[in-house]
Amino acid sequence: VIDVRKLYAGTGMFTYDPGFTSTASCTSKITYIDGDEGVLLHRGYTIEDLAKNSNFLEVAYLILKGELPSASEYESFVNNVTYHTMLHEQINHLVRGFRRDAHPMAVMIGLVGALSAFYYEDLDVEDPKKREIASFRLIAKMPTIAAMAYKYSVGQPFQYPRNDLGYAANFLYMMFGIPCEPYKVNPTLSKALDRIFILHADHEQNASTSTVRLIGSTGASPYAAIAGGIAALWGPAHGGANEAVVKMLEEIGSVDRIPECLARAKDKNDSFRLMGFGHRVYKNYDPRAGVLKESADQVLAELGQKNNPKLAIARELEHIALEDDYFRDRKLFPNVDFYSGIILEAMGIPTKMFTAIFALARTVGWIAQWSEMIEDPEQKIGRPRQLYKGPAQRPFVAIDKR
Numbered sequence: 233v234i235d236v237r238k239l240y241a242g243t244g245m246f247t248y249d250p251g252f253t254s255t256a257s258c259t260s261k262i263t264y265i266d267g268d269e270g271v272l273l274h275r276g277y278t279i280e281d282l283a284k285n286s287n288f289l290e291v292a293y294l295i296l297k298g299e300l301p302s303a304s305e306y307e308s309f310v311n312n313v314t315y316h317t318m319l320h321e322q323i324n325h326l327v328r329g330f331r332r333d334a335h336p337m338a339v340m341i342g343l344v345g346a347l348s349a350f351y352y353e354d355l356d357v358e359d360p361k362k363r364e365i366a367s368f369r370l371i372a373k374m375p376t377i378a379a380m381a382y383k384y385s386v387g388q389p390f391q392y393p394r395n396d397l398g399y400a401a402n403f404l405y406m407m408f409g410i411p412c413e414p415y416k417v418n419p420t421l422s423k424a425l426d427r428i429f430i431l432h433a434d435h436e437q438n439a440s441t442s443t444v445r446l447i448g449s450t451g452a453s454p455y456a457a458i459a460g461g462i463a464a465l466w467g468p469a470h471g472g473a474n475e476a477v478v479k480m481l482e483e484i485g486s487v488d489r490i491p492e493c494l495a496r497a498k499d500k501n502d503s504f505r506l507m508g509f510g511h512r513v514y515k516n517y518d519p520r521a522g523v524l525k526e527s528a529d530q531v532l533a534e535l536g537q538k539n540n541p542k543l544a545i546a547r548e549l550e551h552i553a554l555e556d557d558y559f560r561d562r563k564l565f566p567n568v569d570f571y572s573g574i575i576l577e578a579m580g581i582p583t584k585m586f587t588a589i590f591a592l593a594r595t596v597g598w599i600a601q602w603s604e605m606i607e608d609p610e611q612k613i614g615r616p617r618q619l620y621k622g623p624a625q626r627p628f629v630a631i632d633k634r
């Protein structure tokens with residue numbers, strides 16, 4: 233048996249913290265979360281305030297630069313983002329190499345990673361100007377890439393971005409516009425989508441952001457780091473949860489089957505979990521879920537779907553779970569994913585695109601955190617340690633002697 237004390241002697245304090253529940257890997261000035269109180273601040277502003285009064289590109293500016301922009305700063309920022317919305321024509325060829333039924337997240341990982349092959353000059357990550365251009369490119373191109381992944385999956389021609397539209401409206405246009413018919417963006421829907429983008433813009437050191445920082449800490453290309461973030465976000469325990477929520481609500485099917493679903497979620501012999509419930513940091517109502525619950529009502533009313541069966545099941549599920557000792561004792565509340573899928577589905581966005589939309593919005597947080605890390609003189613290459621539990625040193629045994 234290895235003597236662990238000897239192995240780790242001379243390393244200073246050594247902590248074993250699976251899942252990093254109690255270890256800060258960096259300092260940050262971007263986002264503050266008080267999980268017990270259900271508070272989320274970006275650069276000091278509450279998420280509720282931002283969702284109500286701001287728009288996604290303004291919040292992007294705030295997250296990236298630390299302050300809300302003046303009117304002229306905002307205008308210049310929007311111009312810089314819209315300047316970069318187009319993709320290199322070679323990307324059109326690249327996407328055609330994927331199977332039509334590939335998950336959009338898989339396509340996005342591939343295409344965003346490939347951006348580092350197109351913008352090799354951005355590899356000089358120490359240059360703040362180059363970092364800024366990489367930020368504009370990523371924020372601008374992500375909706376084009378996500379919409380392209382969708383259009384490819386349904387066999388429709390790609391729609392080039394329209395820079396006269398707002399960020400969310402342009403995304404809806406690229407998703408649903410077709411060349412033979414004029415497409416008019418519904419302002420209520422683009423506003424609701426813009427709000428969903430705001431709510432997903434950053435969330436401090438979650439799994440995908442930590443992945444981006446870890447990759448970035450090696451000096452890798454920002455496009456490669458963001459591709460890694462997209463990969464980490466894809467999992468059902470992280471960004472894939474809103475897709476899982478909609479599937480779960482579909483399976484439940486009717487309000488009277490909720491008790492059966494809750495019993496399964498509580499059964500420790502069953503791997504089923506109540507999707508959209510629980511959070512590593514929030515031990516209270518996720519403030520983003522509160523905003524989305526309100527948005528769900530507005531969007532569904534606008535679409536004439538006030539009696540949407542999934543929304544009815546979700547509301548009742550939440551009501552019953554919040555009264556239940558199992559969920560109360562473990563402080564399990566609805567998270568951001570609980571209502572977002574219902575809104576996106578009502579807008580006509582297929583479930584496969586839900587996590588892609590999350591990735592598109594979170595790109596702002598990823599790139600801001602990546603930049604902050606590079607500017608931090610204390611930041612080192614990310615290199616967690618381990619607690620070794622394997623065999624002690626032993627001699628090699630030839631294959632005929634084993």
Ligand code: ACO
Pocket residue numbers: 468469470471473497498504505506507508509510511512513562564567568569
């Ligand atoms: N349904 C049923 N029980 C749950 C749930 C759930 N959704 N979430 C946690 N629990 C239980 C666990 O079984 C555990 O019970 P125990 O103490 O009796 O063993 C206890 O609550 C604590 O759970 P952990 O897994 O230790 O909590 P952790 O902080 O590691 O996990 C997570 C957080 C992954 C989000 C978890 O709550 C979960 O799987 N939720 C469902 C998936 C989901 O909605 N993910 C989206 C998160 S938000 C985001 O990424 C944007």
